[in-house]
Amino acid sequence: xxxxxxTQDEKRPPVVDDRHVDPHSYPEGVAFLDGQYLPMxxxxxxxxxxxxxxxxxxxxxVHVWNGRFFRLDLHLExxxxxxxxxRMTIPFDRDGVTEILHNCVALSGHRAAYVEMLCTRGAxxxxxxxxxxxxxxxxAFAVPFGSVAxxxxxxxxxxxxxSDKVRIPPASIDPAIMNYHWLDLVRGLYDAYDRGxxxxxxxxxxxxxAEGPGFNVFCVRDGKLSTPSIGVLPGITxxxxxxxCGEEGLAAAATDVSVAAxxxxxxxxxxxxxxxxxxxxxxxxxxxxxxKVGPITSRVMALYWQKHDDPACxxxxxxx
Amino acid sequence: xxxxxxTQDEKRPPVVDDRHVDPHSYPEGVAFLDGQYLPMxxxxxxxxxxxxxxxxxxxxxVHVWNGRFFRLDLHLExxxxxxxxxRMTIPFDRDGVTEILHNCVALSGHRAAYVEMLCTRGAxxxxxxxxxxxxxxxxAFAVPFGSVAxxxxxxxxxxxxxSDKVRIPPASIDPAIMNYHWLDLVRGLYDAYDRGxxxxxxxxxxxxxAEGPGFNVFCVRDGKLSTPSIGVLPGITxxxxxxxCGEEGLAAAATDVSVAAxxxxxxxxxxxxxxxxxxxxxxxxxxxxxxKVGPITSRVMALYWQKHDDPACxxxxxxx
Numbered sequence: 209x210x211x212x213x214x215t216q217d218e219k220r221p222p223v224v225d226d227r228h229v230d231p232h233s234y235p236e237g238v239a240f241l242d243g244q245y246l247p248m249x250x251x252x253x254x255x256x257x258x259x260x261x262x263x264x265x266x267x268x269x270v271h272v273w274n275g276r277f278f279r280l281d282l283h284l285e286x287x288x289x290x291x292x293x294x295r296m297t298i299p300f301d302r303d304g305v306t307e308i309l310h311n312c313v314a315l316s317g318h319r320a321a322y323v324e325m326l327c328t329r330g331a332x333x334x335x336x337x338x339x340x341x342x343x344x345x346x347x348a349f350a351v352p353f354g355s356v357a358x359x360x361x362x363x364x365x366x367x368x369x370x371s372d373k374v375r376i377p378p379a380s381i382d383p384a385i386m387n388y389h390w391l392d393l394v395r396g397l398y399d400a401y402d403r404g405x406x407x408x409x410x411x412x413x414x415x416x417x418a419e420g421p422g423f424n425v426f427c428v429r430d431g432k433l434s435t436p437s438i439g440v441l442p443g444i445t446x447x448x449x450x451x452x453c454g455e456e457g458l459a460a461a462a463t464d465v466s467v468a469a470x471x472x473x474x475x476x477x478x479x480x481x482x483x484x485x486x487x488x489x490x491x492x493x494x495x496x497x498x499x500k501v502g503p504i505t506s507r508v509m510a511l512y513w514q515k516h517d518d519p520a521c522x523x524x525x526x527x528x
Numbered sequence: 529x530x531x532x533x534x535t536q537d538e539k540r541p542p543v544v545d546d547r548h549v550d551p552h553s554y555p556e557g558v559a560f561l562d563g564q565y566l567p568m569x570x571x572x573x574x575x576x577x578x579x580x581x582x583x584x585x586x587x588x589x590v591h592v593w594n595g596r597f598f599r600l601d602l603h604l605e606x607x608x609x610x611x612x613x614x615r616m617t618i619p620f621d622r623d624g625v626t627e628i629l630h631n632c633v634a635l636s637g638h639r640a641a642y643v644e645m646l647c648t649r650g651a652x653x654x655x656x657x658x659x660x661x662x663x664x665x666x667x668a669f670a671v672p673f674g675s676v677a678x679x680x681x682x683x684x685x686x687x688x689x690x691s692d693k694v695r696i697p698p699a700s701i702d703p704a705i706m707n708y709h710w711l712d713l714v715r716g717l718y719d720a721y722d723r724g725x726x727x728x729x730x731x732x733x734x735x736x737x738a739e740g741p742g743f744n745v746f747c748v749r750d751g752k753l754s755t756p757s758i759g760v761l762p763g764i765t766x767x768x769x770x771x772x773c774g775e776e777g778l779a780a781a782a783t784d785v786s787v788a789a790x791x792x793x794x795x796x797x798x799x800x801x802x803x804x805x806x807x808x809x810x811x812x813x814x815x816x817x818x819x820k821v822g823p824i825t826s827r828v829m830a831l832y833w834q835k836h837d838d839p840a841c842x843x844x845x846x847x848x
Binding site: 221222223224225226227228229230231232233234235238239241242244245246247248249250251252253254255256258259260261262263264294295311315322326329330331333334335336337339340343347349351352354356373374375376377379380381385387388389390391392393394395397398401413421422482528 | 541542543544545546547548549550551552553554555558559561562564565566567568569570571572573574575576578579580581582583584614615631635642646649650651653654655657659660663667669671672674676693694695696697699700701705707708709710711712713714715717718721733741742802848
């Protein structure tokens with residue numbers, strides 16, 4: 209009898225509910241969307257938005273450390289540059305976006321945050337296939353600061369694998385437009401996990417090293433730094449390394465970096481807004497030099513975090 | 529006084545609202561998400577989902593015409609193939625997904641529908657950077673049938689421009705995994721609009737013709753059909769053209785199609801689940817042959833729509 213009842217219940221025709229009941233949980237944070245400040249659980253995008261269906265969106269991520277934004281001006285410059293290249297418009301200028309970002313962080317209460325501003329193409333009410341009929345949508349959010357490398361990895365260095373996946377070339381997607389086209393990087397990451405590594409580097413279309421999921425890579429040889437020049441994310445942390453090298457009298461160049469050059473380096477590190485400067489001490493299961501975090505890496509890491517107190521590079525969040 | 533009041537009002541610190549009030553409107557339809565059937569206005573994805581932030585998702589789109597799914601088995605096969613390649617799992621097998629798709633269409637009431645099934649990597653509650661910690665999310669929806677070409681364009685043929693944007697190569701993103709990496713296609717579309725065309729074709733990395741936003745392209749020369757072979761969407765409509773050619777004794781080949789070959793063709797058409805087979809009669813402002821929809825294109829179009837009544841290729845939606 210109960211079996212029959214269950215079967216009948218399963219056969220009950222479905223109904224359309226009014227409202228989605230979301231069973232998932234989200235990190236603590238505050239988002240801005242359609243003029244409202246909202247908890248992260250409410251920060252959602254329509255499945256019909258071109259930003260999702262066609263990854264037709266641009267963004268930028270800035271971090272807050274010790275209650276201060278780091279190099280927000282550079283992130284805003286890059287974000288507005290991407291909007292222009294994608295012919296998107298938002299109803300805010302730089303001051304307007306700055307105010308929204310401050311509010312997201314202040315309302316979240318986070319003293320260390322990962323803060324993203326983004327714009328999607330949007331959608332038209334008719335689901336038109338003409339992107340010019342879509343209404344562009346701006347969103348921002350602040351969540352707790354996250355790092356590519358955890359505390360242990362920062363101390364002993366990351367274990368990285370080089371995948372044979374090829375980073376989407378600039379002739380297809382201009383990397384100067386910050387974009388969400390990451391399947392190559394995600395698949396590279398799975399390649400790395402398969403080989404027991406913690407993260408991945410993937411190649412450019414010439415077979416040189418390009419970048420990893422959300423980070424640039426540097427190598428040090430005979431005291432000179434080098435980092436891939438083409439087809440890579442124009443990282444603000446990467447740029448900060450060049451600035452620090454200039455101040456410290458260290459040689460640094462953007463150039464081709466072969467897989468061999470990376471393997472033979474004295475030191476290797478990666479750079480990202482999500483974590484700053486992070487040492488790499490193992491590549492494809494083989495130690496980089498003696499397998500310890502090198503002196504130049506350590507020095508640049510220290511200088512990088514010192515910069516966070518410099519008013520020329522950072523600004524206090526307007527907490528209430 | 530009122531000016532002062534306004535200024536004070538503007539300075540009022542923002543508050544975090546409980547719930548998003550969505551000012552946008554959406555097409556009529558029904559979505560499935562987290563076990564619920566919902567109106568399209570509720571079909572949303574978290575901004576923190578890897579499916580949005582990293583375009584880490586796969587999907588398939590099938591259409592319903594005259595109340596019948598067309599070649600649903602092929603779309604399901606391709607979708608489940610993509611899931612496997614991306615190492616995603618969903619709590620439904622093919623029968624389960626089939627039932628959900630039927631329910632979405634039946635509940636929407638649409639007799640002609642564009643029906644999408646998709647899976648995103650999801651997100652972890654901690655916003656971890658490890659995709660293995662994300663909970664994959666399946667979603668489906670049915671909205672009114674849409675076409676790349678409107679009624680007038682189907683009658684007189686589309687005006688297409690060839691952009692110099694290069695389709696993301698297979699070494700970066702495997703096109704056999706249906707994916708949302710479309711910025712190259714979107715930018716090609718804007719190039720086309722700039723030149724007064726209605727849609728775009730973009731190139732492969734060898735400079736041959738690849739595809740357009742959501743469609744494959746065929747050309748006809750001396751009675752023989754050809755379509756690009758590499759780095760393109762493995763379209764079900766494209767496959768159906770090959771099937772029809774086999775049945776009709778027409779020669780069809782997947783091969784390199786140069787820009788010159790396309791310009792010198794007797795006939796050109798595009799194929800997509802969104803519209804079927806659609807004639808192209810103008811390329812970069814120059815007529816294809818005599819600028820009229822050609823006889824082979826017309827014949828394949830007619831055969832394509834006839835197939836929609838064939839029980840071997842279509843199945844009745846389970847309307848209540």
